[in-house]
Amino acid sequence: MSEEFEPRIIAFCCQYCAYSAADMAGSMRLQYPCNVEIVLIPCTGRFDVILALKAFEAGADGVYVAGCLEGNCHFLDGNIRAKQRVAYLQKEIQKIGVEPERLAMYNLSASQGPRFAEIVNEFSETISRVGPSPMRKNLAA
Amino acid sequence: MTREIKTNSNLEKVLASGAFAVTGELGPPRHAAAHEVAEKAKHLVGNVDSVNITDNQTAVVRMSSLAAGLLAQKEGLEANMQMVCRDRNRIAMQSDLLGAYALGINNILCLSGDHQKFGDHPQSKNVFDIDSINLIQVIKAMRDDGRLLSGQELPPEGRPKLFIGGAYNPFADPEEYRVHRVAKKVAAGVDFLQSQCIYDMDRFRRFMARAVDMGLTEKTYFLAGVTPLKSLGMARYMKNNVPGITVPDSYIDRLKGVAKDKQAEEGIKIACEQIQEFKEMKGVAGVHMMLIEWEHMVPTIVKEAKLVPRPKV
Amino acid sequence: MIIAERKPIDEIKGFIEGKKKVLLVGCRGCVTVCNAGGTKEVGILASLLRLDAQKEGRELTVDEFTLERQCDPEYVEELVEHVEKRYEAILSMACSVGPQFITRRYPKEKVYPSLNTCFIGGALAHGIWAEHCQACGNCVIHNFGGMCPISRCSKSLLNGPCGGSSGGVCEISKEVECIWHLIATKVMEENRLDDFAPVQPIKDWTSSRDGGPRKIVREELVK
Numbered sequence: 001m002s003e004e005f006e007p008r009i010i011a012f013c014c015q016y017c018a019y020s021a022a023d024m025a026g027s028m029r030l031q032y033p034c035n036v037e038i039v040l041i042p043c044t045g046r047f048d049v050i051l052a053l054k055a056f057e058a059g060a061d062g063v064y065v066a067g068c069l070e071g072n073c074h075f076l077d078g079n080i081r082a083k084q085r086v087a088y089l090q091k092e093i094q095k096i097g098v099e100p101e102r103l104a105m106y107n108l109s110a111s112q113g114p115r116f117a118e119i120v121n122e123f124s125e126t127i128s129r130v131g132p133s134p135m136r137k138n139l140a141a
Numbered sequence: 142m143t144r145e146i147k148t149n150s151n152l153e154k155v156l157a158s159g160a161f162a163v164t165g166e167l168g169p170p171r172h173a174a175a176h177e178v179a180e181k182a183k184h185l186v187g188n189v190d191s192v193n194i195t196d197n198q199t200a201v202v203r204m205s206s207l208a209a210g211l212l213a214q215k216e217g218l219e220a221n222m223q224m225v226c227r228d229r230n231r232i233a234m235q236s237d238l239l240g241a242y243a244l245g246i247n248n249i250l251c252l253s254g255d256h257q258k259f260g261d262h263p264q265s266k267n268v269f270d271i272d273s274i275n276l277i278q279v280i281k282a283m284r285d286d287g288r289l290l291s292g293q294e295l296p297p298e299g300r301p302k303l304f305i306g307g308a309y310n311p312f313a314d315p316e317e318y319r320v321h322r323v324a325k326k327v328a329a330g331v332d333f334l335q336s337q338c339i340y341d342m343d344r345f346r347r348f349m350a351r352a353v354d355m356g357l358t359e360k361t362y363f364l365a366g367v368t369p370l371k372s373l374g375m376a377r378y379m380k381n382n383v384p385g386i387t388v389p390d391s392y393i394d395r396l397k398g399v400a401k402d403k404q405a406e407e408g409i410k411i412a413c414e415q416i417q418e419f420k421e422m423k424g425v426a427g428v429h430m431m432l433i434e435w436e437h438m439v440p441t442i443v444k445e446a447k448l449v450p451r452p453k454v
Numbered sequence: 455m456i457i458a459e460r461k462p463i464d465e466i467k468g469f470i471e472g473k474k475k476v477l478l479v480g481c482r483g484c485v486t487v488c489n490a491g492g493t494k495e496v497g498i499l500a501s502l503l504r505l506d507a508q509k510e511g512r513e514l515t516v517d518e519f520t521l522e523r524q525c526d527p528e529y530v531e532e533l534v535e536h537v538e539k540r541y542e543a544i545l546s547m548a549c550s551v552g553p554q555f556i557t558r559r560y561p562k563e564k565v566y567p568s569l570n571t572c573f574i575g576g577a578l579a580h581g582i583w584a585e586h587c588q589a590c591g592n593c594v595i596h597n598f599g600g601m602c603p604i605s606r607c608s609k610s611l612l613n614g615p616c617g618g619s620s621g622g623v624c625e626i627s628k629e630v631e632c633i634w635h636l637i638a639t640k641v642m643e644e645n646r647l648d649d650f651a652p653v654q655p656i657k658d659w660t661s662s663r664d665g666g667p668r669k670i671v672r673e674e675l676v677k
Contacts, residue, residue: 048494050501053498053505054501056505057501093502096467096505096506098505135508135509138508138509139508226609227609253611253616255618256608256609258626269609269610272609272611272612272614274612274653274654275612275613275654275656278656279656309617313616313617313618313619313620314620314621314622314635318615318638318639321638322614324651325613325651328651329653337617384618385620
């Protein structure tokens with residue numbers, strides 16, 4: 001491979017926690033990879049499996065959902081529902097031979113700016129290890 | 142207690158004479174070799190008044206209860222042919238009943254049947270066209286009214302004179318309803334009833350007291366089910382894994398209290414004590430000995446429990 | 455409603471093996487309500503099939519369309535313009551009535567069922583469905599405290615509970631409630647043992663599937 005692999009990652013972030021944490025990480029000038037595209041959602045309860053599937057179809061190498069800490073959802077259980085959907089979709093993509101690690105769920109609070117940066121780093125590393133999405137390869141071609 | 146004799150069944154005659162009846166159980170082989178039935182039968186001849194021939198018990202394919210029953214009768218036993226509602230519809234059942242009687246079967250035990258999920262063909266389609274209580278009604282109508290379920294009349298010489306049996310399980314739930322379900326079997330016309338293995342004597346006493354109160358024991362013969370505990374392991378297994386069977390801790394403690402090689406002996410001792418109590422219990426007309434794959438112990442137990450010689454009627 | 459669930463993805467992949475253009479047809483009836491074959495589930499399955507093809511570098515077009523109902527010819531008619539686009543396979547995501555109606559209307563098309571039609575039931579909670587009816591064609595639940603022993607008893611007993619009823623669950627599995635436990639308990643709670651004493655008569659199954667495939671003709675509605 002001539003070029004270094006730069007994973008394309010889509011992060012669905014809840015406005016009450018992860019999205020604010022991302023803001024904080026920015027204002028704290030924390031370093032994290034720039035290949036993450038953040039999608040603001042009102043609650044991870046809004047996350048639907050089709051959103052992740054469309055991201056993969058469009059060539060994303062990894063997708064993660066970041067919601068409030070369990071027990072702290074602004075809408076009571078949106079993050080629990082998101083967790084169930086992520087687990088379901090991990091199994092579904094595995095059945096068609098796509099690595100389940102390409103999809104993940106994280107929980108954090110609005111005040112955890114450093115944790116946000118850590119998650120981005122952690123997930124980017126995972127995806128770098130798993131490698132480019134086979135769907136993206138054929139999309140480009 | 143003497144009642145009108147309706148059939149040629151030896152079991153019926155023994156019960157009607159007022160003697161304490163003994164029935165046994167024989168599981169047909171999972172193959173076609175007739176000698177296996179004869180071998181199991183030889184332990185039972187002279188020790189029981191009638192022997193239940195199971196009908197694909199636990200939904201495992203075995204030689205048919207009719208065929209094995211006839212083989213057992215050749216050895217000098219009287220068969221009590223079991224018939225489950227799982228595998229046959231009303232057409233096949235009535236046909237088999239007519240055939241069974243024609244070939245010399247005098248007793249039928251009507252059962253719903255274990256679900257095939259437990260058996261060796263869980264993929265099969267079950268029937269359950271009618272249930273066990275309906276089956277009692279069907280046989281009674283054939284015998285006493287001389288008609289099939291269709292209304293088709295049977296000539297007097299063509300009516301199957303079958304002694305009709307049913308099962309009861311005082312240990313299944315809901316406990317308070319069990320006696321009412323038995324009352325339905327009595328209302329349907331069952332002649333005799335055999336119970337599931339009894340270990341919880343308190344619960345059985347409560348059940349029988351209710352059955353006596355409701356007058357059920359005046360109309361039907363109740364036989365108490367006995368299966369000696371072979372070992373501590375078996376007692377624990379029955380307690381924990383068999384739905385509808387409770388084994389009291391007192392029995393488990395007794396088995397624990399003896400050396401491993403003496404447990405079978407202790408189990409037989411417990412069974413004999415139970416039999417003694419059944420002999421004295423109001424409403425109990427006999428015992429049903431279920432020694433599955435332990436048939437060779439029947440002679441010992443009936444001797445120790447003073448159940449032999451069997452009456453000639 | 456009719457409760458269905460999607461077939462395993464491998465079985466569906468088998469239907470379209472070697473094909474390049476397929477149509478996925480959803481249904482807005484029962485299968486939308488039970489989250490098996492509505493617009494949303496059509497989208498998910500279509501996406502999974504596309505990803506699978508994309509991953510292998512295989513050419514595959516999966517179009518999506520959801521009908522109001524697949525069990526009424528007037529809605530199945532709406533597929534005309536899609537069928538004209540010449541698909542190599544049409545995957546119906548309705549109960550098995552859907553693919554049969556599509557086949558009848560478009561006999562030259564290769565139509566496949568993408569769902570397994572499971573039972574007639576209801577949702578006990580979101581995501582949990584249970585069987586409540588077997589369509590025997592002669593409802594008798596009023597005789598059983600408003601509960602159906604034909605569909606909900608493993609042995610369809612009319613005079614239960616059998617000896618395998620233990621602690622309120624069926625002998626076949628601790629996950630299966632014993633409907634007869636509930637019926638008997640209700641009868642006792644309501645002090646109706648005397649009313650309940652008669653033996654329930656032998657069931658006439660002619661109105662059930664046993665009487666052959668069934669059909670209802672309502673003269674006042676037929677044009």
